[in-house]
Amino acid sequence: MPDVNITVDGKKVAAPAGTLLIEACKNAGIEVPSFCYYPNLSLQGACRMCLVKVEKMPKLQTACTTVISEGMIVATNSDEIRQARKSMIEFLLGNHPLDCPVCDAGGECELQDMAFSYGAAESKYMEPKNHKEEQQWSPVVYFDRPRCILCYRCVRVCGEGMDVWALGVQNRGVSSIIAPNQDDHLECEECGMCIDICPVGALTSGAYRYKTRPWEMNHVGTTCTHCADGCKTTLGVRRADTGMEIVRGDNRDKSGINGDFLCIKGRYAFDFAHHKERLTQPLIRKDGRLTPSTWEEAFEVIGSRLTEVRDCDGGQAIGVLGSTRTTNEENYLLQKFARVVLQTNNIDHHRTADFPAFVSALTERPEAAASMRDVYNAPAILLIGNDPTEQHPLLAWQIRNNVRLHRARLYVINSQPIKLRRQATSFLQIPTGAEAQLSSFLAGQDSAIDALLSGPTSRDEWISLREKLRSEPGLVIIFGSEIRGSDVVSLVKSASGIHDVKFICLGDYANSRGAADMGVYPDLLPGYQRLADPGKFHEEWGGVPRAVGFTLPEMIESATAGKLKAWYVVGANPVGRLALDPFAFSQSFVVVQDMFLTETAVIADVVLPAANAYEKSGTFTNTCGDLQLVKKAGEVTGTKSDFEIIVRIAGSMGYDVRKLVPFGRGMTADMGQSRGAQSGEVDRHGVWLEASGLELKMSPFDPMAILDEIQRLLPGYAVSRMDLLAGNAQHTALPAGKAGALHDPKLIVPADNNLFSSGTLGRYSRTLNSVIENRHKKPEELEVAAD
């Protein structure tokens, strides 16, 4: 489309036809103020802040509703306009409580900023103000009516953006009020988007309010630790007695794959960090009881016992469990540690999606993995299984907004009437468990259709849907863990004729995909490389044990039989999460590193207090394969990152940590990236580093050194480090060639988290619990197992 040329304040500006004047001005660097205008939400023209002079128009016009037209001449900064803006602020301040000193938004309030810019400081208002008490609408949402300027952003983001429609406008005139859907409270997804989008302090968060002033916080942009979508989140942190406390989560710079979006977990559920049961000291079992000890003692015990088992019984007597919430660097390091230090391939993790099958189905066209951004831009989407609204809130947001803003066609096939059907061009319900037949049918096997016919959809409708899908170039096919193993292969095959088709395989935890990509498998090395063909890893690591290791069920079996002598469990809770028999662990020497005394940790011999993902650095890979930076924000004194712990255990086993973490060899040493909001990381390790004869700046605790190795050895991960460090998501490519595997589909156990649960972590989040309790549900419905 050719550009339209206009003149703004004497400056020539060109923008595509259809552009709103306010956007055209913004792109040309001319700021037109507004409250009610918000990109991608419906237009209101209500706040009248954006009034500008358009030549030939008698009255001032709202730049937020005016579409530019060729030759338009616009003035945005005349006396008349400045007076109009000033008067709007005066009108607003008339009834505004002016309680900025105690308002959460003070310091980051758009009304404050505008009053400052347009000089509406002198008060002409003498009348008593309309007052109303503040209301609590939910555990996380508070509403202070007098502060509300009625920009309707909250109403729109809740309705148009979230498809929740929990907020309305009631009464009229000066009595107009934003109202929650349940009379005096809200029943909604508690995403907090309304709070985030509020330009003033009318909507505030129960988690953050009255805790601090915005300028007292440092802000760290990192990646959310909950579901597998990988929202970028900015954590506001403040010094506390116990280290660094996270006081707020939001997405204030609106960058990243999620733009505006965060769900309840991303926004509030960082509070587990300061749960009173958080472990801050290593525990060693003495006389049958877990007893607080020092890190030195713990490393000594672990080092000597693991060395003993390895040397006496061999690596196959040790089982290692990785985590779906530790960083890529930690997962990589853990499997490397298992393979080169413990000399075992007995390593696995809680698998929630069949990524190995996904990779092997796509070995011919590794570029066909869609990114989270593709979900927002694809012309058409096929969603099979899963309920993204509950399990992948960002994905659901992207889908909804793609449909709303770009009119994408959405095809939903599910055994349940999931909420996204409301955006769907077509929604077809299938019997529970018929996903396999669905894949076969889509792949062209007509006989499989019988299994799909129990619902209201007729044979003809199924066939016409299949036809329609085949003529959807650019289709993105998204599937949940219902589709596994050979069904993934059928599904991929079904789309072979569609031009530019792409896929997304949905896993459940923040770094489920990363754990898979980093080779936390008994038979697959990083990049899904088969053990039989260790290639570069063999050289790089100086050898890889040949024998395929045990899967988790096999480890349990071996332990039950008394053959597995030691467990090293990193950030996982198999007893609580997978309902495994604790007996399988009670026979062996068990090391657990975690934040809490989980069901698995209570039976361990040594428990190490670990830092969580908000307290360390590295990278996460979301379920689409988008790589993002994890930055250190909070800190709890006494804990250590899993990365550091693994290195220290290797050190205590007498292994040369220089070989484990090739620091100083790659492109970057830790130049501070891993330190997040704090400094002094180097000082903190100073004593140990010096004692070990290592130079302070070149630290083996530098996750970037492992990232170097990952980027060196996994071509799909060779993305721009600069962009990554700048906080941008980088889409990784799937490995080509002979990668991936078809495992036993039973190894996959979905996490079944919903909006308000998040494995074990979620159980320690006060906010999540309060929201759940607020809904008066029975606790057994809520108890979601740990990861």
Place this chain on the structure above:
Amino acid sequence: MADLVSHPDEVRVVSKRFGKGATNIDRYLELDGYKAVQKALGMQPDAIVNEVKNSGLRGRGGAGFNTGMKWSFVPKQSPKPKYVLCNGDESEPGTCKDRLIFEHDPHAMIEGVIIAGLAVGATTGYIYIRGEYRYLLEIMQKAIADAYSRGYLGKNIFGSDRHFDIYWHGGAGAYEVGEESALMESLEGKRGIPRIRPPFPAVVGLWGGPTVINNAETLASVPHIILGGADWYANLGPPKNGGTRLFCLSGHLEHPGVYELPMGYNLKRMIYEVGGGILNGRKLKAVVPGGSSTPILSPEEIDVAMDFDSLTKVGSMLGSGGVVVLDETTCMVKFALRIMKFYQHESCGWCIPCREGTDWLKKTLTRFHAGGGLKKDIDNIQYLSENMLGRTFCPLGDAAAMPTISIVKKFRKEFEEHLDGRPCPFEKQGKIEELPVMV
């Protein structure tokens, strides 16, 4: 229900069937009823539009836009159905004329809506009547039902190949809903919040279809134009201001009432001849010429022709035909306050200047009238009104600002007389009003 009046100067066009039992369809037919629509059925749509355009008929809802011109903006082709919407929300203070048309001549409304439909290619019309006028809604319901039973509505109206449906619709109390885009929202079952324009209703209106919206009196005038011809109608009034209109005379007059007078009729004569002069022989203080939204006129300004252009020239507006006469006993501060109280109550609240401005002004005027006024308040009332003017989302904000500005300008002295804690010189006793509370 409401009393009818008459005066020799009246030229009865729209009101010619008032009091003649025309709610009865047979009686209506005897009184030339449904002749215009049958004539229109034989005309090309463009010919209807031109006839109305040339008649100089201007919207009786307030803005005074040429009706035929408005119809010509409706696109000929439209993928969505087109509609005619009759605006019978009549809520402008001082206005009580549409009520009489619905009461006495409901079939004329039906005829007008059908003709508008024929002109723009719509096949459905809605007649929106304000909720307080329940008895009129019932009259309209019966008229519509009668028209259907005679085959004047529905399929093949009057045996032609044309179809036309008309539905009645009742409001529930909201002045702002009379604003055309808020009217559509209300009809669609929503809050009466106006819509962003452009697009204008003629292009994107009810349920997205092109929609002609006209005031009840405007539409009721149309059949007469079709029958009597554009020239006849145009010549009833001055150039560009065709026809007659229903003037609602109220306030301090000896003979208030609704009179149909030619456009351009002299206001002074209207007050002193038609309205019978000021009540009890008192002196005139001011006149609201066209409903509460129009700037007030002082006695020196009333020698003016009551048509759209002449009133614009004297800085006011013809508005909706509501002529409210104020005598010397009227407190202008109180009057300004009552007007503002109305707009504060009726502001839809959507946009900042109107929502906050009307509330602020109402509070200030309340305090001022109660004796708590300060000198700077007078300027502030002016300042606030000027800050609303031309900057609100819909014209309601202007409607609140314009009369206020004119009252302060023309009656500043009266404001000054309220200063320094003095009781209102016009009140029997200085009544202190309660300050408004938020609901």
Place this chain on the structure above:
Amino acid sequence: MRLSEQFESRFAEMLTHYPTKRSVLVPTLLYLQDEIGYLSDEGIAEIAQRLELTDLEVRNVISYYSMLTTRPRGKFNVQICTNIACLLRGGEELLEHCEAKLGIGHKRTTADGLFSLEEVECIGACSWAPAAQVNYDFHENLTPAKMDSVLEKYKNAQ
């Protein structure tokens, strides 16, 4: 919720008048209110469900229109206009008179539940001011004495 046949037939008819269900909302709410006195929670839920709206959406609309109420009021709702034309002809005095007579203020109801009083905006009776409406009936050219007999009539009619 059981509603009268008249309501049901009108509701059913209205639904056929518009391309969207929602369009019947405003008149329907008023008819419902006429029938059950006010818009109760149950009534709101009923209409919301019939029109496939949320209760919130219905409440948003109700609260916009001044004739709609979610609180019960007297059998006879006495609405006195005090807008400009009526103001000039004694509308306020009429209101004060009614306040004294009924012993209640704006938007209040007498203890016996018979009368409610409301000060209203222009009701389109300006040329016959001062004017009042009792429920839907207009009473015009009023004086305090005439108002008394109007009230008396309703009292006796109940």
